[in-house]
Amino acid sequence: MGWSNWMQRQRGRARRVYADLVRRRSRVRVVIASEPTLASIPIFIVGLFRSGTTLVRYILGSHSNIACPGETTFLADMDRMLNDERSLAGFDAMGFDRSDVLSRARQFVAYFYENYARSRDKARWADKSPTYVDHLDFLAELFPDARFVLVVRNPLDQIHSHTQGGRLRPERLDRYGTTAEDPRILGARYWNEKTLLLLDFANRNPSRCQMIGYEELCEEPEAVSRRLFDFLGEPWQPQVLRFWEFDHDQGLEDSRIRTTRSISVSTGGYLEWPRGMIRACRDIVRDTATSVGYDSGVPEVPGSEP
Template identity: 40%
Template sequence: MSAQVGPPLWMRVINKVRRLIEGPPVREKTVVKVVDPSARKRCPPSFLIGVYRSGTTLLRYVLDSHSRIAVPPETNFLNSLAEMWGSDWMRKGLRGVGVDEEGLLERLRDFAWTIYDDYALAKGKARWVDKTPSYVDILDFIDLLFGAQCRYIMLYRHGLDVAQSMAAVHANDGLGGPARRYAEEFTRSPRLAFTHYWKDQCGKMIDFERRHPDRCHRIRYEDYAEDPDRYLPPVFEFLGEAWEPGVLAYHKRPHDFGLQDHKIETARGFKPKTKTYRHWDREEISEATRIAAPVLEQLGYPVP
């Protein structure tokens, strides 16, 4: 079994040289200050949902390049709001100061919506889309928070490619949270561990799609990266926004730097990365395929 999970040394050197010459596509950081409440306008809520290493950052840059859409780096804070909402101990304490369940939800909703709206306002945009992979685990809470007007772009990538990419990050000690716990549980092979992780996370996404079909738009990384002119316009149509061909030149526009954005600093245009797992040995590919097969079939990927 090959031990190499990241790009070779020569490729890393070339990427660094390109970064020095061309500069990364992330060039600014907006400072969002407290906004006068009278200047606020509640924006339509939307979320880009996908497992880590599924092409969410690339699609985030595309969406953020639209004249009306602001897409911040990973926000993560909704996880803590979901924890507060689900804590009986916290609810009991809040009831003691007169905040019941309905009052708590309204306060959490107003807090979250204000954070996003202020960001969009600071960017001069009319709406926002959040891209935070960990939100796969709190989809029902998000839907409770933002209601029936919320829209979800559900992004998928082949499970073995995701597992390969996550294993490369894990090798550099760059993973935390539930994904890391999978690697600690399935110690025999990080790749198989992350195949299990992909299967479980995609299962949650597919279930959510099934329950909210009218408010979800499914797209695959391989499709939009291979043929962006065909697969990206329907995403904007789903959001009710006009298609702007300029979004395809996302690398020529400034974007705020996020936690995972170093992976795309040298990206220019669309170059799909597929079958990155081909260097695995035959036994590992076979086992990973057996793990992923049920979900791969549901998503329309060929299963040997």
């Protein structure tokens, strides 16, 4: 049994190496760029890192009408510019107020997304960038008719994946604590803060947002995906659940998605943690987890600390 599992892991690694080295290229078909029409309703897939946003991206990108590139990130810088007093003062000195700048920015952004969609023979575009969790209000202002797919995941599973069980400390977690603290504690604070941002935005924009749970999507992919496409105003197409049959331009996401041939949930890795660590992280996220439906997914841990 051990040998079989080892061989299975090696085959998985080999497939990922092939995807990384041989297929690491854009498959975007070159087209003659045209001016944006702003005719389609944009879609933004937003969630925390390691929460399932890439799976949602691949599902949406397998629809015949939706093109979704890898992470873009550049809209974060545009948000900062359009909310920087010195920048706005410079525009104002030339006779342009913020609404003028925002209108031009909308055209600028749509130019790239719309031409990308055309390169994929699609009529509508989507974006999947976890960093945009900090820029939701800007995106809603930039594209007033945009739809938002907000992805959440069991906090302890997300923390486990994000920090590789405490062995990894992503740079983005530095602001959540000190170097002496366990990365999982920092990860819990990150999950709590960013999930509150998602929840607040969804509560203020209920008609524009669809919040989906990673676990429910994996356990009931057709039911959840049908609701999602209905929310987006797109007809149901069963092939979206066979996303591995389609080409997807590669981004910054976990490379394992490129060799995935099924939809299955990854959960429970945090059960290997010391009980005290589970308790500490649970205490940080408990209230917010309950607010997004994970009250039963953040368990009490009996017994004493190991």
